[in-house]
Structures are given as structure tokens and as C-alpha cells.
Amino acid sequence: MQGMFIEDFEEGRVDISPGRTVTETDVVTYSWISGDVNPMHTDAEYASKSPIGARIAHGTLGMSIATGLSSQIGGLIGTAIAAIGVDEWIFLKPIFIGDTLTLHATVLSARVSSSKPDRGILVRRMDLRNQDGDLVQSGTMKTMVRARSVYGNQQED
Numbered sequence: 118m119q120g121m122f123i124e125d126f127e128e129g130r131v132d133i134s135p136g137r138t139v140t141e142t143d144v145v146t147y148s149w150i151s152g153d154v155n156p157m158h159t160d161a162e163y164a165s166k167s168p169i170g171a172r173i174a175h176g177t178l179g180m181s182i183a184t185g186l187s188s189q190i191g192g193l194i195g196t197a198i199a200a201i202g203v204d205e206w207i208f209l210k211p212i213f214i215g216d217t218l219t220l221h222a223t224v225l226s227a228r229v230s231s232s233k234p235d236r237g238i239l240v241r242r243m244d245l246r247n248q249d250g251d252l253v254q255s256g257t258m259k260t261m262v263r264a265r266s267v268y269g270n271q272q273e274d
Contacts, residue, residue, distance in 0.1 A: 119194070119195050119196070120191065120192055120193045120194040120195045120196035120197065120262075121192045121193065121196060121262075122196055122262065122263055122264055122265035123196075123227050123228070123229055123236065123237030123238075123239060123262040123263065123264050123265070124227075124229065124237075124264065124265045124266070125265070126192075126224045126227035126239055126262075127224060127227070128224055128225065128226060128227065129223070129224060130223070130224040131221060131222065131223045131224075132190045132192060132221075132222045133190075133219055133220070133221050133222075134186035134187070134189050134190050134219050134220040134221075134222075135186070135189055135219070136217045136218065136219050136248070137182060137185070137186055137189075137217065137218050137219075138215065138216070138217045138218075139174050139178075139182070139212055139213070139214055139215065139216050139217075139218065140214065140215075141214050143174065143178065143182075143214075144158055144159075144172065144174050144175070144178065144214055145159070147174070147175055147177075147178040147181075148175070151175065151177065151178075153175055153177075155175075157169070157172065157173055158172060158173065158174070158175055159172070160172070169211055171213055171214075172213070172214060173211040173212060173213055173214075174211075174212040174213070174214065174216075176208040176212075176254070178212070179208070179212045179218070179245055179253060179254045180203075180206060180245075180254060180256075182218055182245070183218075183220050183243050183245045183254065184200075184258075186218065186219065186220035186245075187220055187222055187241075187243065187258070190220070190222060193239075193260065193262065196262050196263045197260055197261070197262055197263075198236055198260075198261040198262060198263060199260070199261045200258065200259070200260055200261075201238070201259045201260065201261050202258070202259040203256055203257070203258050203259075204256060204257045204258075204259070205256050205257060206254065206255070206256030207254065207255055207256060208253075208254055209252055209253055209254060209255065210247070210251055210252070210253045211253070212247070212253050212254075216247045216248060216253075217247065217248040218245055218246065218247060218248075218253070219245075219246050220243060220244070220245055220246075221243075221244040221245075221246060222241045222242070222243055222244075223241060223242040223244070224239070224240075224241055225240045225241060225242055225257065226238075226239075226240045227239045227240070227262075229264050229266070230264075234264060234266060235263065235264050235266075236261055236262065236263055236264055237261070237262055237264055238259055238260070238261060238262070239259065239260045239261075239262045240257055240258075240259050241257065241258055241260075242255070242256075242257055243255065243256055243257065243258050
């Protein structure tokens with residue numbers, strides 16, 4: 118499946134990902150990979166006595182899941198060149214083991230680069246929501262994307 122070129126994105130476009138349930142394995146594996154073994158993530162007894170009352174996923178695990186859900190939307194498969202920035206990412210509510218998350222990606226801007234016309238910059242508001250529709254994380258992500266003017270005329274192998 119070919120992704121979209123920078124010229125194909127319209128301001129205001131909203132894409133919604135499929136759902137993805139956060140599992141015990143996700144949290145344990147992320148603790149191991151990141152080295153973040155805070156007991157809020159790894160110790161059920163400790164977390165049960167905290168103000169939140171239960172273990173939670175790492176904030177940055179939520180952010181990582183958002184990037185994966187973005188990929189599942191499919192608009193950038195084969196046309197994304199590189200992630201170039203994350204701005205104003207905020208953690209609004211905890212993500213619990215068992216929460217099912219969806220990503221709502223809204224195009225804020227999409228423009229071809231004036232200095233490098235083979236690519237452009239896509240800026241999207243990324244809203245991560247739980248199964249109740251609650252906004253749990255939000256921010257903007259910038260992605261470098263191929264331009265149709267150069268790549269759209271090439272034959273696929």
C-alpha cells in the first residue's frame with residue numbers, strides 16, 4: 118500500500134486509528150527496554166496504595182503507542198522520510214493496563230519545502246484517547262514526507 122504524498126494532506130483532515138489495548142506484557146517489556154522500573158509501573162501492591170490506585174503505563178509508552186497507531190492509519194507507508202519533531206506533548210490522564218487506545222490525528226499543516234522540492238513537512242495534532250473517549254495524551258508531531266512532484270511520477274519496482 119502506497120502512502121500519501123505531502124500534497125495529498127489537507128488541513129483539518131482527521132484520521133482515526135484502530136484500537137490497541139495496553140497489556141501487562143507491554144508495560145513489563147517497556148520497563149525492561151527503557152530501564153524505567155518505577156514501582157508505579159512494576160509493583161501492583163505499591164501502586165494500589167498510591168493516589169492513582171493501580172499500576173499505570175509509562176507516559177512515554179503511551180507516546181510510543183501513538184506513533185505505532187499513526188503507522189497503522191497507513192497514510193505515510195512508503196512516503197514518510199523521517200520523524201523530525203514532537204512539540205508540546207502533554208500527559209493528561211493515566212493509561213492503565215487494559216485500556217484500549219485510539220489515535221485521532223488532525224492535519225494542522227502540510228507544505229512542500231521551498232529549498233528541497235522533493236519533500237515537505239506534515240504537522241499533525243496527535244490526540245490519544247482511551248476507550249471512554251477521554252483524552253489521555255496530546256501533542257504535535259512533525260514528519261518529513263515525500264512530494265508527489267518528484268516521487269509520484271516514478272514507477273514502482
